[in-house]
Amino acid sequence: MKEIAERALNAAQLQGASYADIRIVHQQVQSILVKNGHVEGISHDENQGFGVRVIVNGAWGFASSSVLSVEEAARVAAQATQIARASSLAKTRDVFLGPPEVHVARYETPVQVDPFSVPLEEKIALLLAADEGMRRVKGIAVTESNMAFLREDKVFASTEGSYIEQALVESGAGIEATAVGENEMQTRSFPNSFGRQQKKGGYEFIRALQLVENSERIAEEAVALLSAPQCPSGVTTLILDSTQLALQIHESCGHPIELDRVFGDEASYAGTSFLTLDKLGTFRYGSPLVNIYADATIPGALGTFGYDDEGVPAQRTPIVKEGIFVGYLTSRETAAVLGQRSNGTMRADGWNRIPLIRMTNINLEPGTWEFEDLIADTEDGIYMAVNKSWSIDDKRLNFQFGTQLAYEIKKGKLGRMLKNATYTGITPEFWRSCDAICNEKYWQIWGLPNCGKGEPSQAAHVAHGTAPARFRNVRVGIA
Amino acid sequence: MLGPEKMKQIAQRVLAYSIADQTEVVLFSDETYLTRFANSRIHQNVGERNVQVRVRAIFGKKVGVASSNDVSESALDRVTERAVEIALLQPENPDFHSLPPPKPIPEVDAFVPATAECTPEQRAKAVAAICQLSKENGLVASGAFTTTTSEIAVCNSLGVFAYAPSTAADLTTVIMSNDSSGYAGATSLDVREINAEQVGREAVDKALRSRNPQSIAPGEYTVILEEYAVAEMLSYLSYLGFSALAVQEGRSFMVNKFGQPLVGENISIWDDGLDKTGLPMPFDFEGVPKQRVDFIVNGIAKGVVYDSYTAYREGKESTGHALPAPNPYGPLPGNLFLKAGTDSKERMLASVERGLWVTRFHYVNPVHPLKAILTGMTRDGTFWIERGEIKGAVKNLRFTQSVLEALSHVRMTSAETKLRGGFYGGIRVPALCIERFTFTGVTKF
Known part of the structure; x- marks a missing residue:
């Protein structure tokens, strides 16, 4: 060799x-x-x-x-x-x-x-x-x-x-x-x-x-x-399980923090990003409870490695701190534009593809809630679990997700099973409405072996660590 | 390129070495060059040459598959041994009947030397022309120009040998200002038919006209969907419902609908692997010649595509739409057509009292497969129409809409069609004017 x-x-x-x-x-x-x-x-x-x-x-x-x-x-x-x-x-x-x-x-x-x-x-x-x-x-x-x-x-x-x-x-x-x-x-x-x-x-x-x-x-x-009833339409409180929240992070946080997207390198295909350079360090991405970081060093996680495909060591990087957007995923070339060093996220899908900035393990830090307490604390809402459909605009703002499973929440208790549950929103409005995150006991890393980006298309193996979380005033039941 | 003789030689070495009852060899050889640009400069310029040999070994009803991209003699022996070993280790698959016997393969000339010989300089010049047009208009260009040469050979121990070389060229561009964008694209077997300047002008025009977009309320609107948007919608429709496996498993909207009206009488959709106005391929990945399959004729549900597995279950013949084994997705159309009409986009525009013009869709996904409900966003040129004229740009909208219902409300179809790349192969469609198209959300740009 x-x-x-x-x-x-x-x-x-x-x-x-x-x-x-x-x-x-x-x-x-x-x-x-x-x-x-x-x-x-x-x-x-x-x-x-x-x-x-x-x-x-x-x-x-x-x-x-x-x-x-x-x-x-x-x-x-x-x-x-x-x-x-x-x-x-x-x-x-x-x-x-x-x-x-x-x-x-x-x-x-x-x-x-x-x-x-x-x-x-x-x-x-x-x-x-x-x-x-x-x-x-x-x-x-x-x-x-x-x-x-x-x-x-x-x-x-x-x-x-x-x-x-x-x-x-x-x-x-x-x-x-x-x-x-x-x-x-x-x-x-x-x-x-x-x-x-x-x-x-x-x-x-x-x-x-x-x-x-x-x-x-x-x-x-x-x-x-x-034979379950259809998920009703309206605006309500939404609790997401950790698998669905993993995809929510993937689409609404993981992709828009790729600095090559921000610079327009993916404009003609996957799109650009609403997280433009002027927002770095000042933009309120989520509520103060929301802390998100990229970490390619977590043992066992799908997005973990030793060195990226530019030979930069794997690292942990803050992305959102107490709700404020603070960091991008970078390559050597894009980091240099910001006067920074690469945080080691360039990966290629095989020998015949060039490396691109790819998510590693993009994780939401756990909060303090027990899951049972979170349900008990919710007067009226819907609990949705395990992704079924997904779509988001080319700047990563307007999203719509569907889940395989949902339950209504009435007076602090899980009620009837609901089918064809969907929810939609605008990324920062959604994350700013997050008012509770479950604790580390419920935190799990979910691997996604099919993250698509680039032309010719490249599939990256990435992961997201999450615990169930609650969001207020979310529009549900779109179809 | 390897050529038919070399491919046959490789395949025959595998067949001679295999101890299986039946053996199939599928060979792919690709040379792909892509020039990608963003911020009005080339930021990615890549070339790739690859070969893959895929061996399916069968003992009775036990099937094993192994592949490699090393075609040295020792590697071919290894991949054959691996396929045999996998087959012997597993239980029987009751759905397997036999590899297909040989049938005459029709000839389709889908190989254009000019495309195969296209140089990085030619692609760079085309890109430079688009970038120049953008700069002249104070805009920023991005996009990709790809040229591909492919060879596929399928050979099996029952005597099948099918070989087809092909080429394809594809140019797409998104041109942007700080508050707008415009898209255009062109696809052809022949790179000489790709007119970069024309593609650039179309996208520049869209980007200029889509400035200062206004927000409109979601709801039902009459829409003019350009060919790019129609192709995206039809790709998903085909994926969700036009496969025999989807019907057999009860997850296709075609179930219990054959012979009945499914969409409007003005809609006909079919697959024709031999039609050179698409991206033709004369046989499938089992070496079975492609049959033309009508899915919808004048609104009536007619048929679906079969591979050997799904055909055997129903005692039918494969229509030649198998994907490479092992294939849990079932057969899929590869060269899809939606029947053109007699109208023009200009006449469609003149006919709309209040509605929307949609250039293309983005990030489309199924919400309810049995009802063919999709969701996705508009992108790169969405306009408000009033009294037959485009009155200005609108912020992009989210649609959540059953494709079957949309195709039941088509009031005008363009005579002109465009070729686009689909999930597997090509898709040629006209533009459509559709009533009562449902938008469920709006974004910020």
């Missing part, structure tokens, strides 16, 4: 690059899907390759190849410099990366049980047992349960002298039951939606998930939802 890296970096410099880096990546993914009582698919996917990023004449170029050889490294490096020269035809300023980042290191995800060493039979047996639990419930039309495991070995080297090796391991699993009735379909999933709960770690995480133990319950809930 070292030889390939050195050859690419040398070739890039010889072709006129003022800076170059290379990432050599090998990925293995095992996926297992059980559906309606039988194994629907098992696949093992492997891919490898390298990508070379260069600056020539003050402009970026990137090229990549799946062929791992020193000759290909030189060819691809030359191609990247040619592309960078073409980029410089339409440049308005030179790229500036700030002070050099030089690190020679190795990082590995701590793993107790290597998920690739666990026999396939054991994994299939667990999923079939969970599937059977769901299918025991009368009225269930479709059941699905899945596992996914990923191992990514990567090398980062730069002309500044960095050489970083990382071995990242992920394990994830989830189950889902769908009931179909007259012009109505209801799905319940566990532990969250988006296919599965995923973490950085080994098979020990899957064994602790309790998929089988929860299978019948979620299937019964899916069937019960078919």
Whole structure:
């Protein structure tokens, strides 16, 4: 690997690059899907390759190849410099990366049980047992349960002298039951939606998930939802469970704090951000209870790593302090514009993609409430849990979410189950209405393995730590 | 490019090495170049060359899949062994019948050398033209220009060998001022048909006209949806309901509706993998030739697409719409068309007493799949219409609307159509004028 890296970096410099880096990546993914009582698919996917990023004449170029050889490294490096020269035809300023980042290191995800060493039979047996639990419930039309495991070995080297090796391991699993009735379909999933709960770690995480133990319950809930009353329309008090709150943070906080979005780099695709530079340090994003931070160092969380794909160490960064917006997610180039150093959030979805600013683990600090006390303290409202649908505008202000499950709250008690629950709002108005957050006992990290951004589209593996929280005067029941 | 002979050679090596009862090899080879720009400069200029070999090994009804992007002989042997090992370790899948037998594959020439040979300089010049137009108007340009060359080959131990090369070029731009934005895009097999200046002018015009947007109350409005918005809406409709698996599992709006009116009589929707005015592909990922499938004819629900799994369950023939195995999503349309009308957008505008002009939608997602209710935002050019004229820009709105109901209230359809990229392949649609389209919220810009 070292030889390939050195050859690419040398070739890039010889072709006129003022800076170059290379990432050599090998990925293995095992996926297992059980559906309606039988194994629907098992696949093992492997891919490898390298990508070379260069600056020539003050402009970026990137090229990549799946062929791992020193000759290909030189060819691809030359191609990247040619592309960078073409980029410089339409440049308005030179790229500036700030002070050099030089690190020679190795990082590995701590793993107790290597998920690739666990026999396939054991994994299939667990999923079939969970599937059977769901299918025991009368009225269930479709059941699905899945596992996914990923191992990514990567090398980062730069002309500044960095050489970083990382071995990242992920394990994830989830189950889902769908009931179909007259012009109505209801799905319940566990532990969250988006296919599965995923973490950085080994098979020990899957064994602790309790998929089988929860299978019948979620299937019964899916069937019960078919005949549940529709979520009423109006303005009310809303309590969100921690899985839905994770997506709320993702869409309304995680994306608008990406500094490349703020600078317009994603304008034509995902959009820009309402959190413009003038708001940094002064803007009231949420109520004084709201404290949000990015932390790529939390053990086991899906957005945890050792170094980002620019070779910057993983860090913890404050985003919202007592309701005031105080920080962005940055890269070397964007941080330099603010006179800061990168907080290490540049990641690429494989060897053939350039790194972009991506969320790491963006978390809401826990509050002080017991969940039971929070319900008891709510005279009238709705409790919503587990995401079903999501949408937000291109500056991340107007959002609308739907959840799989909801219950009315009357006089401090959870009441009837409600179906097709939705809520909508404007980001800062919503977060300013937060008047209670549950304590650390209820705080959990939820992995999202499918955060989309960039062209060509890149999926990032990110996470959000949350506890249930209460919001006042929220519009619910839109459809 | 690998070419058909090299791809066949790779596939045959896998077939010869496999000990499975049946074996399938799917090969993908891609060369993609993308020039992305923002703040009127190129900030991302990338190239990629990749190959993937996907092996499906079958013993009876046990199926295993493995893939790799290393096509060296030892790697091909390894990926084959892996697929065999996975198949042998798992229980039987009762829904599996057999890999498909060979059938004649129609020829579609979807490969344009000019697109395959497009250089970074050509893309940069197109981008520079758009950036220049923006600067001349005091605006800021962003967007992406992509050129792709793809080859797909499907080969199986029953004698299937299907190979298709193709190209595609796509240019999109969003041009912004401090309080407005405008969007335009163009897609074609042939990069020479992408007129960067025309795309730039369309977006600049939108950005200039959408300045100083005013807020209007949510509610039901007559809308003119440009082709970009219609394509987005139809992509989701197709994803939610036009698959045999969705019907078999009871989660499609087509369930119990075949032969009955589903939308207005002026609506016909179909998939045609061989139509070169879209992004054609003559066969699916099982090597089955594509059949034309009518989903809705004059408002009546007619059919859905099948792969070999879903076809076997109903004793039917696959329509050639399989995705790569293993595929829990079922078959999907790949080259979708909505029938054009006879009107123009100008005539639509003249006919609207009070309503909205929508350029495109953003972040659309299903709210109620069985009713085909979607939500999403308008974006990059939303205008207020009064007495047949555009009176000014409005702040972007959130819609929450059943697509089926919307397609039941179409009063005018444009003769002109545009090609856009869909979930899998292309989608060609006209602009639509729709009555009673529901907006449920408004944002701040």
